[in-house]
Amino acid sequence: MDKKIIDIKKVTRIYKMGNIKVNALRGIDLKIARGEFVAIMGPSGSGKSTLMNILGCLDIPTTGSYFLEGVDISKLKDNQLAEIRNKKVGFVFQTFNLLSRSNIMGNVELPLIYTKDRIANRKKRNLEAIESVGLTDWIKHRPNELSGGQKQRVAIARALVNNPSIILADEPTGNLDSRTGEEIMAIFQALNREGKTILFVTHELDLAKHAQRIIYLKDGAINGEETISNPVDAKEMLKNMPKLEDKFNSMEEVDLK
Ligand SMILES: Nc1ncnc2c1ncn2[C@@H]1O[C@H](COP(=O)(O)OP(=O)(O)OP(=O)(O)O)[C@@H](O)[C@H]1O
Numbered sequence: 001m002d003k004k005i006i007d008i009k010k011v012t013r014i015y016k017m018g019n020i021k022v023n024a025l026r027g028i029d030l031k032i033a034r035g036e037f038v039a040i041m042g043p044s045g046s047g048k049s050t051l052m053n054i055l056g057c058l059d060i061p062t063t064g065s066y067f068l069e070g071v072d073i074s075k076l077k078d079n080q081l082a083e084i085r086n087k088k089v090g091f092v093f094q095t096f097n098l099l100s101r102s103n104i105m106g107n108v109e110l111p112l113i114y115t116k117d118r119i120a121n122r123k124k125r126n127l128e129a130i131e132s133v134g135l136t137d138w139i140k141h142r143p144n145e146l147s148g149g150q151k152q153r154v155a156i157a158r159a160l161v162n163n164p165s166i167i168l169a170d171e172p173t174g175n176l177d178s179r180t181g182e183e184i185m186a187i188f189q190a191l192n193r194e195g196k197t198i199l200f201v202t203h204e205l206d207l208a209k210h211a212q213r214i215i216y217l218k219d220g221a222i223n224g225e226e227t228i229s230n231p232v233d234a235k236e237m238l239k240n241m242p243k244l245e246d247k248f249n250s251m252e253e254v255d256l257k
């Protein structure tokens, strides 16, 4: 099998708004190996989300080539692109993007709609994905009954349910407190140890250092990269971070005095 799961060359993305052209990506070359864990950083507007959307087949480059597991994405028709997006890519967003009227199972089930799998099998995959993010006790709950971290774990289960080759997460911890963000990193690191290729965008260097490699974007181009020889271990970090319940306990103590 091909060693590079992602191989893009000279990718540009120009947004046209009336007479104005925005050069969001100006010729990106990027290779990602199977099983890599990569962080993407860069100032606001540098093209991070544009790049993630292209890598996730939510959008296509204006020019340049994109091979995903050896398949030339630029040659695909819309329906083929939709199929690749559904099967090969799991996407996680900053704002979770959950269906508020559906419970956890209903949300995680969504990408399975297009599979030809038997219902019993779909249910099994659904429950496995929920278990892998530790939410088995919550399956009947709706998003408004969950904390931000739990919502993001539902979104990760949804991204996992089709067993994609790659997980793409655009600022997955952007709306979370630091302990919860660390918990999300711990899930990603566990998934990566099991062999999943993961790319995530973050504005925080402390979080980016959980990855094996950091890619820096600036003005729509790659502005450098860094190999992290000793990535931060989220599980270790969590041992020294106060739990939310501890905070409440100490507040109670203050109130009692
Ligand atoms: N749909 C769009 N139409 C027009 N311009 C766009 C569109 N999406 C993004 N842009 C522009 O492309 C550039 C790159 O935007 P992008 O969203 O990729 O940046 P980003 O690095 O993800 O920023 P942030 O950190 O704020 O999320 C910006 O100048 C932005 O205004």
Ligand SMILES: [Mg+2]
Pocket: 048, 049, 050, 170
């Ligand atoms: Mg963005």
